[in-house]
Each structure stands twice: as structure tokens, then as C-alpha cells.
Amino acid sequence: MPHAADRLTIGELAGRSGLATSALRYYEELGLITSERTAGGQRRYHRSMLRRLAFVRAAQRVGLSLEEARHTLARLPTExxxxxxxxxxxxxxxxxxxDEQIAELELLRRKLSGCVGCGCLSLKKCALYNPDDTAATHGPGARWLLGDTPPEPPGRD
Amino acid sequence: MPHAADRLTIGELAGRSGLATSALRYYEELGLITSERTAGGQRRYHRSMLRRLAFVRAAQRVGLSLEEARHTLARLPTExxxxxxxxxxxxxxxxxxxDEQIAELELLRRKLSGCVGCGCLSLKKCALYNPDDTAATHGPGARWLLGDTPPEPPGRD
DNA sequence: GCTCGACTTCAAGCGTCCTTGAAGTAGCAG
DNA sequence: CTGCTACTTCAAGGACGCTTGAAGTCGAGC
Incomplete structure (x- = not known):
């Protein structure tokens, strides 16, 4: 064991959290985590920082920015x-x-399924190009797949 | 109708794809789309670019970078x-x-569900902090939630 | 043929999330 | 006490995906 106290060095926290030390310093700068300092000025982290880091990682996966994660964290106990x-x-x-993310992905997945056998991405034939459900999902106006577009005027493909 | 031919100006393509003209130029620079030029040097896009753009947007949503989208696109017909x-x-x-993304999200969701009632994020008590399925999902070593960590040595939380 | 908006290029900037490097210090093993 | 690694700060850099601005040109309508 590298040192005595129950505080973690930045290297230890990095090892345990899977984050780089540079990322940890950055997170601290952003106020996502906090540290105490040794007499010599080195950081020592309370183990509760592991929880905060787990939270941050989860938040990122849910699609939150670090700023948003910080706001949410601010409403939870520190230690x-x-x-x-x-x-x-x-x-x-x-x-x-x-749930929203899953729903979106499942919609996309269904569309792709329909396309596997259809020589897809051919305008007007394919679910990927025709509104229907997408229109319902993404608000008003004609929309296909992931962008807006009119359902193609005359002309061919 | 702004102009005659069946080629689209960058503004039209932008309008129909939902992307900014700056984005379209950028995509062209990256080789995601191509254009012809008028005598005066303005871009004119074939309508098949709409398909390519739809593809790119879908690729992004699937989590691909523009570079990866370009690679995939390179193996599909141009026009x-x-x-x-x-x-x-x-x-x-x-x-x-x-499917992988959905599975990941569902795992996270299940963990959160378990935690709603448990005063969660308390080490050793919570699925968010204990490996099990996550370990299986993310390869070797003890892993919780979104990072690695040993299951906490002695001491309390 | 003029006008005016839509186009052109090029360089720089931006937001997010960090990493890298330089120059120096802390702290533990021996 | 030496020595070596892990730490410190600060500034800069970097990847990704664009946007913005300046300065100038094209092209369709009147």
C-alpha cells in the first residue's frame, strides 16, 4: 500500500475511477469533485469522490454535460x-x-430492419425516407429519418 | 423556383437537409458529399446528395464519426x-x-430503477456500485457502472 | 445592365472535454 | 539523506463538428 491515510492520491483515484489524472484535475477545476491538500500541496481525495465520479460518468452516458452533472450533483450530499x-x-x-434515447434508437432500428431487404435508401420506397412515424415523433412538418425534407417533388430518385 | 436545372444550390440543399450551408461545405471538404460547379464557381448538388446526407445523419445517430460515415459511404454507390x-x-x-447501445441504456436504466427506492449510490449496497452484469458487459476486471474500481476494501463508504 | 441576395474562399473562433509538456516539488523506500 | 516516482501548476494543444466574419463574386429578376 502506497501510503497510510484513508485519503486517496490522485493516482489512486485515477486507478479506481478509470479516469486519467488530468481528467480528475479538470473535474476538480469544474467543481465536480473536491480535494484536501497535504502540507506539501498534494491532493488527497475522500473516497466519496469515487461515488461522485461514478455519478458523473453515468450522467455523461445519459447525455448530460459536465455542467449539468455539476448542477445535479450540487443537490446531492457531498460526502x-x-x-x-x-x-x-x-x-x-x-x-x-x-427511455427517450431507447425509444429513438428503437425507431431507427426498426427503420433499418425494414431496409435490410429492400435495397434501401431509395427515395419514396423506404421507411428511412418517408415520414409516417418519424413525423409523429419529431413534431410538425415533413421529416424523414434525421432531417427535414419535402417528400421529394416529381423527378426520380 | 429560384433556378432552372435539377441541380440544387447549397441553399436549397441546406433547406432540404436541415443542415447549415457551412455544414454542407464542411462535409464536402471531408468528402462526405460532392458537387459540381457552375461556370462562376458556385456549387450545384445532385439530388442524390440528399440521400447521402440522410445517411450521414443516421450514421451520427448510430454513434459514428463523420470519418466513419465517410468510410461506409465510400462503399455505397455515389449517385x-x-x-x-x-x-x-x-x-x-x-x-x-x-442493439448494443440499447442494451447499455437498459442496463443503466435497470440499475437506476433498483436505486430509486434504495437511497442509492451507497457503496456495497447498490447495483450501481456492484459489478455483476456490468462486469460481463464490459470485459475483464471488476467494473461498476461506468468505471473500474475494486469493490471497496474495508472501511465504510 | 443593375441590383441584391445568395454564393465564394480563407482564416479564425467556439464549445466540450480533456491531454500534453515544461519546470519544479512532495513524499516514501532504502 | 538520497533518489526516484508521483505529484504540482500553468499554458498550450488537440479532436470533433461545425460557425462566424471579412472581402469579394455570381446570377436571376426587373
């Missing part, structure tokens, strides 16, 4: 695990985001 | 819609990526 009351709204919000 | 033989492997590869 303690959040209790159910604190955690529930966060978890619910995230689940909603996740 | 024609791909046939089933050309398209099938691409669609299958994308579906696989989509």
Missing part, C-alpha cells in the same frame, strides 16, 4: 450517499432521458 | 440508391451498434 428522497427525482429524470 | 446486397451489411452493422 454521504444520497437518501431515497434525494435520489429518487434524479433517478426518475434520468430514467426518462434513457 | 444511385444502394441495392440490397450493398445495403444489407451496413444495415446489419448499424443494427448491431444500435
Amino acid at each position: 454521504r450517499a444520497p437518501n431515497a428522497t434525494q435520489w429518487a427525482p434524479v433517478a426518475r429524470a434520468w430514467q426518462q432521458r434513457i | 444511385r440508391a444502394p441495392n440490397a446486397t450493398q445495403w444489407a451489411p451496413v444495415a446489419r452493422a448499424w443494427q448491431q451498434r444500435i
Whole structure:
């Protein structure tokens, strides 16, 4: 064991979190994590930072920016695990985001499925190019796949 | 109608694709789309570029970089819609990526579900912090949620 | 043939998320 | 106490995906 106390050096935190030390310093600068300093000025991290980092990583996967993660983190306890009351709204919000992402991906997947056998990406024949469900999903106006476009005037492909 | 021929100006292509003209020039620079030029040097796009752009947007949503999209695009016909033989492997590869993403999100979702009621993010008690399925999903070594970490030595949280 | 908006190029800038490098210090093993 | 690695700060750089601005040209309508 490299050192005595129950505080983690930046290298240890890096090893345990899977993040680079440079990333950890950056996160600290952003206020995502905090540290104490030794007499000599080196960082020492409380182990609760592991939780915060796990949270940040999860937040990123849910599609949040580091700034957004910071805001959410600010409403959770610093050194303690959040209790159910604190955690529930966060978890619910995230689940909603996740559900939306899954729904989007499944829509795209279905469209691709339809295309595997159809010599696809041929305008007017393919679900990838025709609104229907996409239109419903993405608001008003003709939309296909991932962008807007009129359903192609006359002309061929 | 702004002009005669069946070629699209960059403004028209932008309008129809939902992308900014600056993005279109950038894409052209990257080799994602091509254009012809008028005598005066202005770009004119074949309508098949709409398909390529739809493809690129879809690729982005599947998580590909523009570079990766370019590679894939290079194996599909330039001005024609791909046939089933050309398209099938691409669609299958994308579906696989989509499936992986969905699986990841569902895993995260399940973990969050378990946590809503548990005062979560408390080390050792919570699925978010304990390997199990995540370990299987992300290769060797102990991993929780989105990073590596040993399952916490002695001490408390 | 003029006008005016849409186009052109080129260079620089931007937001996000970090990494890299230089120059120097801390802290633990022996 | 030496020595070596891990640490420190600060500034710059870098990848990705574009956007913005300046300065100038094209081209369709009147």
C-alpha cells in the first residue's frame, strides 16, 4: 500500500475511477469533485469522490454535460450517499432521458430492419425516407429519418 | 423556383437537409458529399446528395464519426440508391451498434430503477456500485457502472 | 445592365472535454 | 539523506463538428 491515510492520491483515484489524472484535475477545476491538500500541496481525495465520479460518468452516458452533472450533483450530499428522497427525482429524470434515447434508437432500428431487404435508401420506397412515424415523433412538418425534407417533388430518385 | 436545372444550390440543399450551408461545405471538404460547379464557381448538388446526407445523419445517430460515415459511404454507390446486397451489411452493422447501445441504456436504466427506492449510490449496497452484469458487459476486471474500481476494501463508504 | 441576395474562399473562433509538456516539488523506500 | 516516482501548476494543444466574419463574386429578376 502506497501510503497510510484513508485519503486517496490522485493516482489512486485515477486507478479506481478509470479516469486519467488530468481528467480528475479538470473535474476538480469544474467543481465536480473536491480535494484536501497535504502540507506539501498534494491532493488527497475522500473516497466519496469515487461515488461522485461514478455519478458523473453515468450522467455523461445519459447525455448530460459536465455542467449539468455539476448542477445535479450540487443537490446531492457531498460526502454521504444520497437518501431515497434525494435520489429518487434524479433517478426518475434520468430514467426518462434513457427511455427517450431507447425509444429513438428503437425507431431507427426498426427503420433499418425494414431496409435490410429492400435495397434501401431509395427515395419514396423506404421507411428511412418517408415520414409516417418519424413525423409523429419529431413534431410538425415533413421529416424523414434525421432531417427535414419535402417528400421529394416529381423527378426520380 | 429560384433556378432552372435539377441541380440544387447549397441553399436549397441546406433547406432540404436541415443542415447549415457551412455544414454542407464542411462535409464536402471531408468528402462526405460532392458537387459540381457552375461556370462562376458556385456549387450545384445532385439530388442524390440528399440521400447521402440522410445517411450521414443516421450514421451520427448510430454513434459514428463523420470519418466513419465517410468510410461506409465510400462503399455505397455515389449517385444511385444502394441495392440490397450493398445495403444489407451496413444495415446489419448499424443494427448491431444500435442493439448494443440499447442494451447499455437498459442496463443503466435497470440499475437506476433498483436505486430509486434504495437511497442509492451507497457503496456495497447498490447495483450501481456492484459489478455483476456490468462486469460481463464490459470485459475483464471488476467494473461498476461506468468505471473500474475494486469493490471497496474495508472501511465504510 | 443593375441590383441584391445568395454564393465564394480563407482564416479564425467556439464549445466540450480533456491531454500534453515544461519546470519544479512532495513524499516514501532504502 | 538520497533518489526516484508521483505529484504540482500553468499554458498550450488537440479532436470533433461545425460557425462566424471579412472581402469579394455570381446570377436571376426587373
